[in-house]
């Protein structure tokens with residue numbers, strides 16, 4: 001969605017964010033919990049679409065993306081599948097096309113999400129020279145990482161990823177780590193955190209809860225039958241239950257809360273201001289009364305579109321299903337799709353469809369009902385559309401409430417939310 005900012009260059013400011021997948025769902029490894037690999041079967045790749053954006057398509061995309069924005073910084077995001085499968089020369093071309101169309105005075109930035117297995121010295125030299133921000137997927141110490149992040153022969157990829165970590169440090173590439181919290185990693189918050197802090201020396205830790213119902217490969221979010229939604233607390237919502245509706249590798253709501261609290265307890269002991277954990281930094285913003293920078297914990301959806309290699313554009317990376325296709329960059333403008341009524345409806349639905357349980361929650365200011373993709377159970381009161389992770393989020397927010405108030409006050413910053421908010425704030 002376009003954010004209307006005051007003015008840039010004498011005209012209304014216009015900003016877009018698209019997560020481009022120039023190689024679609026193709027990947028060189030086979031992570032068992034990947035939500036994207038199954039898109040190969042779901043999307044219409046067969047009707048004349050090659051599995052990668054060719055030169056002409058790439059130039060068309062980069063040109064449109066730049067020309068349709070009016071902002072001092074344009075951010076390109078590259079994802080997959082595994083985008084490094086396209087080869088270094090492909091991304092050299094990306095940078096060439098960006099320079100060709102770069103307006104004077106505008107900064108162009110790139111971020112690239114990768115499993116790291118194909119990175120080498122040449123890649124890292126390129127990434128550093130062109131100031132790419134790299135997101136590296138790593139799930140924790142060897143045993144935890146290797147359980148699900150395996151290659152096509154079922155072998156763990158830990159050693160290759162650790163080699164990538166060393167290369168990224170050696171070449172001073174700007175990077176963050178992305179760690180999937182699943183049924184196993186969720187049980188080891190201390191081990192995962194200490195590993196990322198001390199061994200990986202992660203400059204920025206991002207955690208993502210792995211949540212998928214068994215129907216996720218062919219049923220889009222919000223297309224679930226309301227009468228089929230289980231009530232919060234039903235044992236079949238537990239991934240470990242023999243009749244669970246969830247994939248076995250998912251994190252449970254309780255596991256998610258335990259994991260976040262466990263990591264927070266380690267972080268708050270000695271690492272505040274020293275180690276960057278994205279959820280904690282983002283929560284500080286919420287406690288101060290600012291907008292949470294993470295879409296999942298913000299009140300609005302739809303600021304970032306997703307694009308497949310054939311130019312099809314979708315409402316969000318987690319909504320790459322035919323029902324959520326907005327159009328195609330060869331027949332529609334990206335800014336028109338981002339501003340369309342459909343996308344606006346998608347964006348506002350997040351707050352308009354909150355259950356009464358969320359509306360009355362003490363931590364609505366920090367959670368906003370979290371990602372709608374995870375709202376597939378009934379609340380205790382029976383409303384459909386309660387977030388699966390609710391109990392975990394609530395436990396985490398209650399757990400950090402007092403500490404965040406303390407940290408903010410110690411830094412002479414306002415505490416506008418939570419049970420320990422400044423006197424006089426209602």
Ligand code: SF4
Pocket residue numbers: 295296297300301302303304316317318350370371372373
């Ligand atoms: S659907 Fe989820 S991931 Fe997508 S914009 Fe909304 S909160 Fe973010």
Ligand code: SF4
Pocket residue numbers: 357358359361362363364367368369370387389390391393394
């Ligand atoms: S913690 Fe639960 S009830 Fe509260 S806003 Fe989040 S999902 Fe809703």
